[in-house]
Amino acid sequence: MGSVEGKYMLLNRKFSEKYNERQICLINYLKSRLHSGKGFFKSKYIAQETGLSSKEVGTNMAILSETCPDFSIIRYSYSNSTTWLVTASQV
Secondary structure (H helix, E strand, O other), rough: OOOHHHHHHHHHHHHHHHHOOOHHHHHHHHHHHHOOOOOEHHHHHHHHHHHOHHHHHHHHHHHHHHHHEEEEEEEEEEEOEEEEEEEEEEO
C-alpha cells in the first residue's frame, strides 16, 4: 500500500470514528447542495432526500452544529419543520 493510499485510509477511519453514519450522510448531503457557500435547509426535506427521519435530521444537525468545522450550522426558524442556516466554513 502506497503512502498516499495509507494516509487516505487513516483519514477515512478518523472521519468515521468522529461521526456516525447519519452524520456522515448529512455532511455529504450538505456538501453536495451548498453551492453558493450558504443555504437554508428544512429538516423535513433533508429527511425525504436522505431517508432519515426528521427527528434524526434534527438531532444530528444539532450535533454537527457543535462538532463539524466544515460548516456553521444554525437553527434558524421553526415553521412546520426546523429550518437550518448552513454556511461553508472558510478554510
